[in-house]
Amino acid sequence: MNQKLGRKKSLSRKVIMAGEERCVYCADPPDTLEHMPPKTMFKDRYRLSGMEFPCCEPCNNGTSAADLVAAFMSKIGPLIGKGDWELADNHRQAWMLRKKAPGFLEELFGPKANSEPILFKTDGGVLLDRVQIRTGPIGSACLDVFSAKLGMALYREHIGTNLPLTGAVNAMWFTNVGLGQDTADTLLSILPGLNALRQGKSDSLGQFAYRFNSDGVGMFSCLASFHKGLHVMLFAMADPELYDIPVVIETQRVTRPGGLLAMMPKPARPHNWNIPLLGTP
Known part of the structure; x- marks a missing residue:
């Protein structure tokens, strides 16, 4: 399959x-500029x-809550603790x-x-006491939207045209320690290309990167x-009818x-504006 990389050169809004x-x-016709992933992710x-x-x-501003939720969840990793910038960043974004x-x-x-204590195994084989974070209906809906946005944006980036209105994004997401290593290894075996945002000698590896595959035409x-x-x-x-997409989890x-x-999700009224977050910055 074609391993065409996305563009690395900065382009003007015009x-x-x-x-x-x-x-x-x-x-609908466009009138704003969308950044995917959003600035709040970094x-x-x-x-x-x-x-x-x-x-x-409407798409840009109407889905901004999904971007915020995704950015927040991305910074709740299994090894994040007091003093880490990710935790402080989430506390700063809590008001928004x-x-x-x-x-x-x-x-x-x-x-x-709906969170639970688990034993997390590090790359070195050490077992650590951690909490697996599970999202509720609001968070899950926002992550569904974010995942779909990501799919449409990356399709445009690599195929060169917008995803047709008859096309589709089949997506699933994993938070915290929800992606098992065996599942990740299986997926990575069929996704050889590695890409990220790149500008000069800098890149977004460690904050945002993806393994990918594409036929360069429609998938x-x-x-x-x-x-x-x-x-x-x-x-x-x-x-979608041309491709036999494997079902990894039933909730995709x-x-x-x-x-x-x-x-x-429909807006909900917050119950407690002083609710404690995970840890302290």
């Missing part, structure tokens, strides 16, 4: 928007250039999460949170990693262009 007739995520919001796409205002995704933090850390697949806390496996297909979500806003 060049990116020129001649575009539709949003990268739906059929340390101190320092994001290298690349992977910027023409987008309509309460505003844009009310109820998310309550379902993650509140008295009814793109990848396993993307965001820090140590969020992984997304996806297949983006121009004609199929999304077509134009379907993002309907997937966003």
Whole structure:
């Protein structure tokens, strides 16, 4: 399969928007610039250039809560602890999460949170006491949206055209320590290409990278990693009926262009603005 890398050169907004007739995520005309992954995904919001796409205002702003949730979950890795920048970054972004995704933090850390203690095995074979974070309905819906956005954006990046309106993204996500090593090894064996944001001698490896495969025409697949806390496996297909996509987990979500806003969770009223987060910065 074609291992075409995404562009690495920084382009101006005028060049990116020129001649575009539709949003990268739906059929509407674009009037804003979308960054995927978003700036909030990166340390101190320092994001290298690349992977910027023409987008309509409803898709861009209407799914911003999904971007915030994904950025927050990506920084809850199994080895994150007091003094780490990821923890401090999440505390700084908590106020925006309460505003844009009310109820998310309550379902993650509140008295009814669905988290559990586990033993986490490090690369060196050491067993550590950790907590597996499980998202509730708000967080899960936002991660579904983020994963679908990522698939449509990467399809555009590597295929060179927007995912057709008849196309689809088949995606699944894993948070915290939810992606087993055996599953990861199986997926990586069929995804040989490695890519990330690159600018000069800098790259986003360690914060955002993905293994991928593509036929260069109408199919793109990848396993993307965001820090140590969020992984997304996806297949983006121009004609879903042509491809026999394996079912890795039954909860994988199929999304077509134009379907993002309907997937966003309905706003919930926050129950406790002073709810403690995971650890202290």
